[in-house]
Amino acid sequence: MAQLPRSELEMIAVFGPHLAHAQGQRLEAGVEPDRLVKTHCCFCGQQCGIQLKVKDNTVIGFEPWYDFPFNQGMLCPKGVKRYLQGAHPDRLLTALERDPASSGGFRPIGYDAAIQRVAGEIGRIQAQYGNSAFGILSGASLTTEKTYLMGKFARMCLKTPYIDYNGRLCMVSAGAANKKSFGIDRAANAWDDMLHTDVIWISGANVAECAPITTSYVWRARENGAKIIVVDPRITPIARTCDLYLPIKPGRDIALFNGILHLMIKHDWLDHEFINNHTVGFEAVAEHVADWTPKRTAEVTGIAEKGIQQAAEWWGTAKTSFMTHARGIEHHTHGVQNVLGAISLVLASGRIGRPNCGYATITGQANGQGGREHGQKCDQLPGWRDLANPEHRQHIANIWDMPVEEMPQPGVDAYEIFRKIETGEIKGLLSLCFNPKVSLPDSDYVSAMLDKLEFYTSIDFFLNDSARHADIVLPGSLQEEDEGTVTQAEGRVIKINQAIECPGEARQDWRIIQDIAQALGRSKGFTFDGPRAIFEELRRASKGGVADYSGISYEKIEAQNGVFWPCPSDDHPGTPRLFEPNSWNPVAKGAGPFYFPDGKARFNVAPYTPPAEDVDAEYPLMLTTGRVISHFLSGTQTRRIGPLVDQYAEPRIELHPQLAMRLNIQEGDWVTAQTRRGEITLRAQVVRTIRPDTIFVPYHWAGQKSINRLTIAAQDPISKIPEYKVCAVRLIKASQAPAYASQLEPQQ
Amino acid sequence: MPEAQYEFFIDPSRCIGCQSCVQACSECDTHKGQAMIHLEFVNRHYSTQTAPVVCMHCDSPTCAEVCPADAIKKTPDGVVQTARKPRCIACNNCVLACPFGVPKMNSGAELMMKCDMCYDRTSIGKAPMCASVCPSGALYYGTREQIEAQRPRSMPINQFQFGQQTISTKVHMMVPRTAQPEHIDVLSAMHDHTSGHDIFLMMHDE
Secondary structure (H helix, E strand, O other): OOOOOOOHHHHHHHHOOOOEOOOHHHOOOOOOOOEEEEEEOOOOOOOOEEEEEEEOOEEEEEEEOOOOOOOOOOOOHHHHHHHHHOOOOOOOOOEEEEOOOOOOOEEEEOHHHHHHHHHHHHHHHHHHHOHHHEEEEEOOOOOHHHHHHHHHHHHHHHOOOOEEEHHHHOOHHHHHHHHHHHOOOOOOOOHHHHOOOOEEEEEOOOHHHHOOOHHHHHHHHHHOOOEEEEEOOEOOHHHHOOOEEEOOOOOOHHHHHHHHHHHHHHOOOOOHHHHHHHEEOHHHHHHHHOOOOHHHHHHHHOOOHHHHHHHHHHHHHOOOEEEEEOHHHHOOOOHHHHHHHHHHHHHHHOOOOEOOEEEEEOOOOOOOOHHHOOOOOOOEEOOOEEOOOHHHHHHHHHHHOOOHHHOOOOOOOHHHHHHHHHOOOOOEEEEEOOOHHHHOOOHHHHHHHHHHOOEEEEEEOOOOOOHHHOOEEEEOOOHHHOOEEEEOOOOEEEEEOOOOOOOOOOOOHHHHHHHHHHHOOOOOOOOOOOHHHHHHHHHHHHOOOOOOOOOOOHHHHHHHOOEEOOOOOOOOOOOOOOOOOOOOOOOOOOOOOOOOOOOOEEOOOOOOOOOOOOOOOOOOEEEEEEOOOOOOOOOOOHHHEHHHHHHOOOOEEEEOHHHHHHOOOOOOOEEEEEOOOOEEEEEEEEOOOEOOOEEEEEOOOOHHHOHHHOOOOOEOOOOOOEOOOOEEEEEEEOOOOOOHHHHOOOOO | OOHHHEEEEEOHHHOOOOOHHHHHHOOOHHHOOOOOOEEEEOOOOOOOOEEEEOOOOEOOOHHHHOOOOOOOOEOOOOOEOOOOOOOOOOOOHHHHHOOOOOOEEEOOOOEEEOOOOOHHHHOOOOOOHHHHHOOOOOEEEEEHHHHHHHOOOEEEEEEEEEOOEEEEEEEEEEEEOOOOOOOOOOHHHOOEOOOOEOOOOOOOOO
16 A cells, blocks of 8 residues: 555544543533443553443443552543543444545445455455465554464464564563563563552652552552652652652663662672572672672662662661562663562562562553563463473364464564565555554654555554554444453453444454454354353463463453453452462473473573664754653553543653753753654643653554654664663754644644 | 431542543532532642542631621531522632631623532432542541541541631541641741751751
């Protein structure tokens, strides 16, 4: 395909994003709902319990769900206003076909015709160029049932190796490091273990804005006497009242962790019994950190030596502790190394696997945990099995009733899929729950690759920014229009309940995938009558794997308010805390609590390397990116919800007054940020809550307001996560307002 | 449990500025679509500190005392309500007089509106919307025993001094247990050559 069918402005005029505000029954007082549906928020990885008020097949509001244990009625503003995504003027009610003659660049077509066209193009491309010429991009906001189905669709129906998902942009560095250290990738604890701990260490996690309800756990712990250490280039709201704030230079986290371990060893703040009996590899790590003196650590991290000493003492001498981190240390070309460094502090302290001692990455997406377990990753099969492992392949081939030799070998990560479009290996693409044009780095390249495809189809409920490049758009379902499970940040499997029916010709995503399979004449294995049937197969497929769901049922989830995996049998209650002494797992088989044959955790040497693109005379500042509280991911949903846009309308460039003074920039001025990939002009927000050598821009916006047009596509060699959190940038005061300022509404 | 045992507590030190309270306030049935709660950055240039303000529900509400139309009423259980529509003359006296800056003038409706502690909810035993959703516990609705057990480092106060006026409120503010409520007098903060007494008020230096 070539370019967009119409100009961006013309497409926005028809398909939005437009804003929805409460009106009609949603605004009237005293409207009695037909029913309250207990379910969960559609946004972040915490998956707060919420009750949706349903009237006339529309969600008209919410009522807190006080009894759900994780959030006890609490919600962030996204959860409060999430109901406005339904019955939205931008909602896709039919399939669409690219048509430059139509005003928005698309014309409606019948659902069946659209499915036939998609199947026809898949068939044509695969017949002409081979099975691997068609790729799939999937997402971690889908239910686990859908993610399972997407993996199966790629391997069994399309027989393509090329499927990956947007969790690649999320926590894969943590996942890879967890597997290297513990042999399993899941938060080691429920958050309850934070409440009575001595020290909570938060590295690179804007808890208050990205995992807001976790704030209540941190504050409750503080009230019980916990010391809070926050490591971040910005004084985020959680950092404002912490006990120790370490303003780290972006991309230097491993240096800090090495420096802390150095001091723990120097002062013998170590649990020798735990290190000797339950770990391997400590000596090599100890030798490696010998050079990381406080002086050197301070020079590299940009943190005052006093702060490093204080953090080491509090962490080193604590009796209990909880280490937590998020994308701030994971979005790096050495993201895996950063996480390994954090884990070394946990293992050296011996504080894991018992009450009030914990470790976790804070997963970002709705199903960030479940979405990375059951086979939509490029190298993975259900139950966290390995696509390259012959035994694992055979197990799943048996479940799926397919010849194992027909199952493709591992493919490539999500970004590499675009590089394969460039080289011509991939000619066709289907995407679901992924908006790569906004969420991938160096995104002008991503747009160009979407245009290079012979055929692109996107399944979504709104015309997202990437779908504007599609040939066929299939109208998918909102979270409240389907049921299924997700696994939230703590590892708790919970149940999403259907509140309303899909409107118009929109269909539940799993139906659309099965309809394509049927139209291809390859319906074997794709005749499920609903999510429950998919979940039953998933249970069998995961049995005996590391992520064992075989003992989880919809009924058990409801009865227990969630079930923590692993849950290997019907009478098993689930596992809120991993690595307890004498616990059994299918890898160690009783040899020890960790998921290796000897049951021991692994220390890993984590050498420091600077970011892929360090500052220089030409680009003297660091650019870092992240979220704001009222928006989510690429903004496809939240940029359509009026009150959330009112709360934070457009991206701004955060910079320190020292830098602003040097560049003659005042609060509210238009400023241009430039990197080697591109430039962006936004208004300045001058605040003393950020390092003077760093600027911050949130990433939820598209087009001329998209900061990912500037970020670097450099990736971690192990996890393949992109380095969103640091690249070199320069800043200049803009001579005039950008053209978009008078053409676009804030959310567009 | 009798609803009188439930009380409202504000702890600004916990506030993360997320605006959940603001968004949820506009879902309240008595003023749907409009938020009555105030959430302000103290000074975003310097800090991410924010402060949420709900109506403090004074024992002797200044807003009612200054109302020339006698439009502002208090329920028997101590909740100060939005002005009565037939009486309110939209004079703004209450907006100007409230020591906490709570009432808002709805110019379209020519009516003073304010937080009524989600009377539609609290009067039937449900928690107010803002305190239900608040992710940080900056707004809390519960019993005295609960707050004391959960927050050993702080204590609730409900007496405030504004010039010569002492105000007691139904809503409590959480303050550090170690701090005593102090009323600052300009004289005590002035430099005095004879005593060598020199006190600086904590002010931002830029």
